[in-house]
């Protein structure tokens with residue numbers, strides 16, 4: 289029996305696995321897919337992320353340093369207002385590699401991480417929790433026992449449902465798309481109006497804007513993204529011209 293079984297090895301699960309393993313507990317992390325994929329994130333993060341990662345991670349993960357924002361107040365074709373700060377505001381990172389880095393850090397701390405393991409049942413007993421797990425290359429499910437289970441399985445959490453924890457009061461729906469627009473890198477685009485996905489949107493993008501939930505829409509290229517909590521869209525972009533004008537250099 290493991291001290292902890294962690295369901296879901298995204299950033300939360302991997303971080304928890306690492307901390308628990310470092311504290312001397314036996315830890316198993318179960319990830320239903322492959323660590324880091326499919327990508328569901330623009331990789332726009334606060335600068336303190338590096339405090340939670342191994343020292344060498346920045347060289348592999350960092351894509352852009354963000355110093356400013358370009359505000360669109362009247363739709364995507366409107367005039368913009370560009371603001372800069374002297375200090376770095378946020379970073380854009382390789383999110384797939386982030387998840388892999390965090391999972392490897394957990395492994396290095398002693399946690400066992402298994403991919404292709406989907407938790408389908410959570411049975412709380414007096415002295416243990418028994419998980420039913422479907423394994424990618426096996427026909428029959430297996431049972432795994434733990435003293436404690438950490439449900440780190442994202443917004444549609446199987447663990448939360450199984451132990452009847454309350455659902456969140458609000459869920460934000462996201463759409464992620466890629467663009468080959470020029471990447472300006474040192475600032476993000478903030479759209480203060482809601483993007484019209486019916487214009488040139490793929491069918492897969494439309495349902496999110498018709499769910500009735502508040503939209504959370506993202507558009508990105510390999511190093512660029514739009515992030516829109518509450519109808520606000522941010523797009524980290526790279527511009528050699530803007531960067532050299534401001535004298536910002538990547539470390």
Ligand SMILES: Cc1cc2nc3c(=O)[nH]c(=O)nc-3n(C[C@H](O)[C@H](O)[C@H](O)COP(=O)(O)OP(=O)(O)OC[C@H]3O[C@@H](n4cnc5c(N)ncnc54)[C@H](O)[C@@H]3O)c2cc1C
Pocket residue numbers: 295296297298299300301318319320321324328329330331332333405406407408440441442443445446461462463464505506513515
């Ligand atoms: C389109 C979009 C863009 C975003 N952009 C940004 C951004 O730019 N910056 C930012 O900070 N945040 C962004 N976010 C939010 C960010 O992705 C999440 O906050 C973050 O991933 C949450 O991490 P987590 O570990 O809690 O969950 P997740 O990253 O969702 O990890 C949960 C893991 O659990 C696994 N799992 C699920 N069910 C099971 C099961 N039954 N058994 C085993 N494994 C299971 C999943 O496969 C997944 O790997 C974005 C989200 C979306 C949808």
